[in-house]
Amino acid sequence: PYGPLLAGMAYFIRRLLENTANESFLRRTADTPAAELLRDPQETGRRTPAFKKPTIVRYEFEEPLMNSFENVPNTDFSREPNRRQMTAALEQARAALGRDIPLLINGERVTTGQWKESLNPSRPKEVVARVVQADAAAVDRAVKAAAEAFTSWRRVPPDERAQALFRLAGVLEKRRFELAAWQALECGKPWREADADVSEAIDYCNYYGKEMVRLAARPRSRAIPGEQNEYFYAPRGVVAVISPWNFPLAIPAGLIAASVVTGNTVVFKPAGPAEVVGAKLAEMCGEAGIPRGVVNFLAGPGNVVGELLAKHPQVMTVAFTGSREVGLRIYRLIAEAPASRPALKRFIPEMGGKNAIIIDSDADLDEAIKAVMHGAFGYAGQKCSACSRVIVLDAAHDRFMERLIESVRSAGVGPADNPATSIPPVIDRKAFDSIRGYIEQGKKEARCVLEVDASGPTKEHGGYYIGPVIFDDVPPQARIAQEEIFGPVLVVIRAHSIEEAIEIFNGTDYALTGGIFSRSPGNIEKARAECECGNFYINRKVTGSRPDLQPFGGLKMSGFGARVGGPDYLVQFCDPRTVTENTLRRGFAPSEEVVEALG
Incomplete structure (x- = not known):
């Protein structure tokens, strides 16, 4: 055949559809007389009874029930103007490397005399910034500033608090490329990953703003003669937001947005490798018009600053995303009510995962x-x-592995600021050593079928580069199949049946995400019903949840509570309250019908 491939394939498919359709000429020759087939199509159409269109019943909903939320699109880096903007943002960020980043308490920049260098994981000799580290006095000062701001912020009407989030979303969108650039330099996020992180942060602001308006617009009220009952949500107070480095903008933006829009105030402590991006976010909260003291920024070691926040008597809620080890330690700390204020704190955790995909x-x-x-x-x-x-499953194993290995072998390992990079460095030396330890452990437990060499970018840039590693025929109870590695290491486990696959799927302490690829409706339905995880995906990837579309969160040791980006998430940051009023007047409590009759 000659000619363009796409045009030829399109023509082929059109002809294939024409000749396999129920009404096609060739198909009907088997049971239709020739005279009928040769009749004028217009005459045939006139003889055929007109098709009556079915009546479509339309239901009208009240405006508050309608879903008007839309996720913002990610940047299309295939377009030259977008690539130029990202390149320019990286150059501007590099020009600002090495500067000092202070704490932000009650709208004021604060220093303590203690500093920590934030390093670029792609080039660890490159200092991104020097960040002030908080001490006990700074932690106490920040919490007290938040507590003082709470007295006025809690009285701001919900729609005004929502407007503050909408303004913050606008600031984040306006500075999208700047924020993506800083993520690439400080956290080692490639272009598309960093840009998607900004999109998710914007989504959280917009979604929680609209959810707060919806929540406030529908107070629950019940009345009987002589009595009025109201059920509503009230803010709790100071929220300690402790966020991770792997989603340095989206996760803290979501936690801060949920806290602020519900009338609480925040002391925000990001993870050490994401303190510069965290400081940018806190700065933008002020730029969006959120009052001083409502969002305060601290940096410092988690075992110092994080624990001081968790134990502080004026902190009423701890919103945490991070490792299982740290999450359980915070959980134990907040369970102990401080003697100075015997009140139960609330814990909103999201921890690790050991996520699996079943290949049918x-x-x-x-x-x-x-x-x-x-x-x-x-x-x-x-x-x-x-x-x-x-x-x-056994029947697919060999074909799957052959193609997977060849696909992964070509993945590009390199610096995060290079647009061609598929796999960036891991975050720091501690993570590098931990992942290498799991790889060596895996070689004792299973068969290593692929280990991509990353010595080239390591020699050139000195970063913490680890190429993709795949282990096959891994025992389900092996350490590498049970513990969260948090690196480019994949374990492959055989199963003889869908029942065994689901049993293996559920055989860890974690239950965050998971999925199945299958064409079997029965197996899909069985996996949907029996696989234990907070987010289950069918015939698609298990990463990349979006607010409103896929509310996110785990079970078991992955976390508990309402799902991030879901319709019931905000109530976790509130205390439900009931107010009952006796409406009797001089011994007479008229019903609504009597009141209407009296005019």
Whole structure:
């Protein structure tokens, strides 16, 4: 054949559809007389009874019930203007490297005399900034500033608090490329990952703003003769937001937005490798018009600043995203009520995951391999939702592995600020050593079928580079199949049946995300019903949830509570209250009908 491939394939498909349709000429020759087939089509149409269109019943809903939220799109870096803007933002960020970043308490810049250098994981000799480290006095000062701001902020009407989030979303959108650039330099996030992080932060602001308006517009009121009952939500007070480094903008933006829009105030402490991005976010809260003291920024070691915040008597809620180890330590700390204020604190955790994808015997391997690659090795596997395990049924195993290995072998390892990079460095030396330890452990427990060499970018840039690693025939109870590695390491486990695959799927302490690739409706329905995880995906990747579309959160040791980006998330930051009023007047309590009759 000659000619363009796409045009030729389009013509072929059109002809295929024409000749296989129920009404096609060739198909009807088997049971239709020739005279009928040769009749004028217009005459045939006139003889055929007119098709009566079905009546469509339309239901009208009240405006507050309608879903008007839309996720913002990510940047299309295939377009030259967008690439130029990102390149310019990286150059501007590099020009500002090495500056001092103070704390932000009650709108004032604060220093303590203690500093820590934030390093670029792609080039660890490159100092991103020097960040002030908080001490006990700074922690106490920040909490007291937040507590004082709470007395006035809690009285701001919900729609005005929502408007503050909408303004913050606008600021984040306006400075999208700047924020993505700082993530690339400080946190090692490649272009698309960093840009998607900004989009998610914007979504949280817009979504929680609209949810607050909806929540406030529908107070629950019940009345009987002589009595009026009202049920509503009230803010709790100071919220300690302790966020991770792997989503340095989206996660803290979501936690801060949920806290602020519900009338609480915040003391925000990001993880050490994301303190510069965290400081940018706190600065933008002020730029959006959020009053002084409502959002305060602290930096410092988690075992010092984080624990002081968790134990502080004026902190009423701790919103935490991070590792299982740290989350459980905070959980124990807040369970002990301080003697100075015996009140129960609330804990809103999201911890780790050991997420799995089941590959059924009839799975679409093209789609499955793409999803596994993205889920396992995107951002070097440094996501709580990353695909860490693949459970493959025997019939698909060999074909799947052959194609997966060849696909992963070509993945590009390099600096995060290079637009061609698929797999960036891991975050720091501690993470590098931990992941290498798991790789060596895996070689004792299973068969290493791929280990991509990352010595080239390591020699050139000196960063913490680890190439993708795949282990096959891994025992389900092996350490590498049970513990969160948080790196570009994938374990593959065989299963003989869908029942065994689901049993393996559920056989860890974690239950965050997971999925299945299958063409079998029965197996899909069985997995949907029996796989234990907060977010289950069918025939798609297990990472990349979006607010409103896929509310996110885990079960078991991955966390508890309402789902991030979901319709019931905000109530966690509130105390439900009931107010009952006796409306009797001089011994007579008229019903509504009597009042209407009296005019």
